[in-house]
Amino acid sequence: MTFPLNAPMFDLLVLSVIAESDAYGYQISQIIKRAANTKDSTLYPVLRRLQEQHFLETYDEQFQGRNRKYYTITDSGRYYQEELSKEWDRYKTIIDDIVKGGIEK
Template sequence: MKIKISADLLDGLVLALLERKDYYGYALTQDMQAVIEISESTMYPVLRRLQKNNYLTTYDQPFQGRNRRYYRIAPAGTQHLEQIRKMWVNYKVSLDNILLGEAKGKHYG
């Protein structure tokens, strides 16, 4: 069984990796695949959307006679990542309350 990941969470995961270092697309996809199931055909539209929203920037760097496009988190991306982290904490607490029975004094159902 696979749990579907929302676009917001996927954006947060990408931005969190880019916060650590710049990546070219294939390497970023590989590191994401170590944690979640994601294909390159899914990753590149995410990167384009983040770039369109000014959350990341790109630059090209030569590698073995070709150019690699690298992605770097932008200041707006860092701010957006912080918002996603706050939403994640609230969401996780809410889910834990239900899934793990951590709600105190609350009755469900």
């Protein structure tokens, strides 16, 4: 993908993935790689920050003899994700209008 992800977009993608169902880090990174060629190591500071901001919580679950850390979204995380999604929709509409040759309405 040609377009880089900024911090709010990365937050939106991570929260949107986890809002659908709890997920572990590698799983989240593979989904996000559909939109941007990011390294797995880029994701973990974002997850940690979102957790520190109380948008995510974690729990461990046993998988093939090892603990796997899962992320789950909090109520404040859902609210933040919804606000980012609304902002993305507004932004996307403006970009689409410009790309299609439109002028400001």
